Amino acid sequence: MDNRAPLWMIAATVLNRAGGFIMVLILGHAIAPGLLADYFSALVSIGVAVSITQAGCGPLLVRLAQNRQQTAILGIVSLRIILALIAITFLAPALPPVAWPVLIMPLAAALSPDWMITARLQFHRILWIGGLGQLAGIVTALYAGTTSNGAVWIYACAPAISATSCLASAFWAWSGRRKPRQGRANTSPGLPSLNIKIWPQLVLFTLLAGLLPNIDVAFLQSSLPQSDHDALMLVHRLLLLCAAGFSAISGVLFARKQTGFARDVWLVLPACGITLALLVLPDMALSVLFGHSPVNNADILRIAAPWPLLLAIVLRHILIVQERAGHLLLAVVAVVLCVGGAGVLAQCGAVATIIMAMNVKLALLAGLLICAPRFFVWRQRYFACQS
Secondary structure, three states: OOOOHHHHHHHHHHHHHHHHHHHHHHHHHHOOHHHHHHHHHHHHHHHHHHHHHHOOOHHHHHHHHHOOOHHHHHHHHHHHHHHHHHHHHHHHHHOOHHHHHHHHHHHHHHHOOHHHHHHOOOHHHHHHHHHHHHHHHHHHHHHHHHOOOHHHHHHHHHHHHHHHHHHHHHHHHHHHHHOOOOOOOOOOOOOOOOOHHHHHHHHHHHHHHHHOOOHHHHOOOOOOOHHHHHHHHHHHHHHHHHHHHHHHHHHHHHHOOOOOHHHHHHHHHHHHHHHHHHHHOHHHHHHHHHOOOOHHHHHHHHHOOHHHHHHHHHHHHHHHHOOOOOOHHHHHHHHHHHHHHHHHHOOOOOHHHHHHHHHHHHHHHHHHHHHHHHHHHHHHHHHHHHO
């Protein structure tokens, strides 16, 4: 195992977040808030489509690649492509005509072989892939902010990242097959196949982690006042930056099979710092990102401050239970709570209520993931004593 993996993880995460920060900074200062909110709204919808396209199978593909189960890999990648095409077909009519570039993102997510690189723990290549993708996005954002056709080009920013990252991943994934690095983990032909019994729960838990950041806002009713909708979209975009960082960290922790105190340090400690910063300095966060900080937005962001910490706790416990046999029912209940909670949340008529409901839903999920496995162990022990 590459002992420098934590350094590559930190560098890749910081680079991706810095690129996203720069893009939001450029667009926030150059694009009208209403148009920016429409763009973020389109990204929320396409983000759910990308999560469905990947079908929660990223970690599963990592484990299958580490165990060299090629037939299973081929079937899952084919399924990803089919789901991407279905998602594009359903989403295309609902998007504005100028938003067509975002339809590239599900297909790019389906085809990207970044999981091959993660399976080899080659995080130095993840760093390069992220750098190239973010560079493409920043260049597109700069052009969108300066051209008179910015309303068209703004929708090409995120797809530019997706397409560039997909191409870079393909290049390094296949070049890596010819020149494997020393220290490659878990690719010995003698390793047993991944137990097929845990495939469904692994997929469901990963799908849960992918849906959590986007699904609440994706289900919102169009009857929400425009000013409230715009404020919610801007605050939600800031929360998504936090969620993307936690997702990258948890992916690396999964690939390395990291457990114990180190896992908590990488996930929970940064989340505590972010939550504290959003509570104390919401105006600064909004001003730096979007160039303005309305009082209402700062109040909303302060209410949303616990969200990053709650999300990190949920991701921590997903890492703990997703590869332990016997938690399929827990995975199903958690996904139902996630989707059903988003449907209930969509009925809320005020932004502050929506944000508080988002926090409550994450707290319920965290409690479920903490308590249910312990109840399962207690139940086994009880019946063992009875027998």
